Amino acid sequence: MDKETIVCWLKEKDEKKLNELWEMADSVRRYHVGDEVHLRGLIEISNYCGKDCLYCGIRLSNKNITRYRMTDEEILECVEFARENGYGTIVLQSGEDPYFTAERMEELIRKIKEKANVAITLSLGEQDEETLKLWKSAGANRYLLRFETSDDELFQKIHSSKYGKSLERRIRQLKWLKELKYEVGSGIMIGIPYQTYESLADDLLLFKDLDLDMIGIGPYIPHPDTPLGKEFLNSYKMDDTKFVPNTELMTYKVLALTRIIRPDANIPATTALATINTREGRILGLKRGANIIMPNLTPPKYKRLYEIYPGKTSADEPPEIIHQSILKIIERAGRKVGTGFGNRRKS
Numbered sequence: 001m002d003k004e005t006i007v008c009w010l011k012e013k014d015e016k017k018l019n020e021l022w023e024m025a026d027s028v029r030r031y032h033v034g035d036e037v038h039l040r041g042l043i044e045i046s047n048y049c050g051k052d053c054l055y056c057g058i059r060l061s062n063k064n065i066t067r068y069r070m071t072d073e074e075i076l077e078c079v080e081f082a083r084e085n086g087y088g089t090i091v092l093q094s095g096e097d098p099y100f101t102a103e104r105m106e107e108l109i110r111k112i113k114e115k116a117n118v119a120i121t122l123s124l125g126e127q128d129e130e131t132l133k134l135w136k137s138a139g140a141n142r143y144l145l146r147f148e149t150s151d152d153e154l155f156q157k158i159h160s161s162k163y164g165k166s167l168e169r170r171i172r173q174l175k176w177l178k179e180l181k182y183e184v185g186s187g188i189m190i191g192i193p194y195q196t197y198e199s200l201a202d203d204l205l206l207f208k209d210l211d212l213d214m215i216g217i218g219p220y221i222p223h224p225d226t227p228l229g230k231e232f233l234n235s236y237k238m239d240d241t242k243f244v245p246n247t248e249l250m251t252y253k254v255l256a257l258t259r260i261i262r263p264d265a266n267i268p269a270t271t272a273l274a275t276i277n278t279r280e281g282r283i284l285g286l287k288r289g290a291n292i293i294m295p296n297l298t299p300p301k302y303k304r305l306y307e308i309y310p311g312k313t314s315a316d317e318p319p320e321i322i323h324q325s326i327l328k329i330i331e332r333a334g335r336k337v338g339t340g341f342g343n344r345r346k347s
């Protein structure tokens with residue numbers, strides 16, 4: 001699919017045509033990755049962050065949140081829940097927290113691997129090559145690092161100059177990760193202020209160029225305690241003839257196009273999508289290209305503090321309840337729970 005066609009789809013309003021897009025994405029999904037929905041248990045291990053991204057609620061300058069760090073024991077309890085419930089993967093996510101040094105993480109990865117036969121995905125921000133190498137040798141399998149936007153100017157605008165804002169460095173890390181034999185995930189937010197249709201089409205082409213194994217796509221949700229959120233809520237005039245809106249519909253379009261462009265990628269129906277449509281977001285995501293769900297296994301007392309955007313779905317529910325509701329979603333979507341690690345099946 002070329003850039004012009006992608007832009008056309010992004011601007012498409014006709015319901016009949018869009019139904020064709022959903023059907024196309026669904027059949028590509030069925031053919032390339034099948035009906036299994038793999039569960040990745042998300043553990044948000046710390047909300048300390050040394051970066052100051054203008055859209056993110058756990059940014060360094062946000063003094064309105066209580067910071068926490070989980071202990072190894074608490075993390076291992078979440079892993080145990082994942083193991084008991086047959087999850088193929090656990091995902092360790094945090095802000096860029098200097099407490100979790102290369103060596104501490106290495107030890108934690110080894111402890112998890114001793115305890116459970118699960119794939120480990122890390123989502124710990126920007127790291128140097130040596131650290132990534134160490135974590136890989138300790139047993140980590142995958143790494144998630146969204147590039148957020150492929151438009152250098154927009155990237156500069158939404159990241160803080162004080163603490164590093166280089167799109168090039170981020171892309172470089174994604175390439176190291178590939179070389180180190182991680183499965184590599186990246187992704188974007190839909191409808192960040194001033195995102196153009198052309199830049200969004202370039203994002204999709206970059207998914208293909210980087211041959212990503214996993215791709216996360218969610219709507220931008222303004223956080224009132226961030227500079228970008230304040231601007232969005234107070235003065236940003238959304239003009240969808242010029243800029244991409246942060247809507248549910250736009251998110252589905254990008255999800256469906258991503259499936260068509262990267263047919264065998266693992267693509268989650270994200271929490272951000274479930275946040276803007278609690279009842280149907282994940283089901284529609286599964287029907288329009290997605291094949292992964294990431295149930296949040298973080299204990300509620302911490303999860304509510306991991307507020308990268310407001311209103312995060314099921315912020316107060318314990319893992320048992322979340323797990324049951326996700327099984328229902330998978331059933332209602334006419335799919336089945338995946339077995340094994342749920343690695344990329346190259347086609």
Ligand code: 5AD
Pocket residue numbers: 055056057145146148187188189218219220221222223272308309
């Ligand atoms: N709205 C939606 N997604 C966000 N993220 C961070 N802040 C927001 C927000 N306000 C996403 C980023 C990041 C991922 C962990 O969460 O894409 O990579």
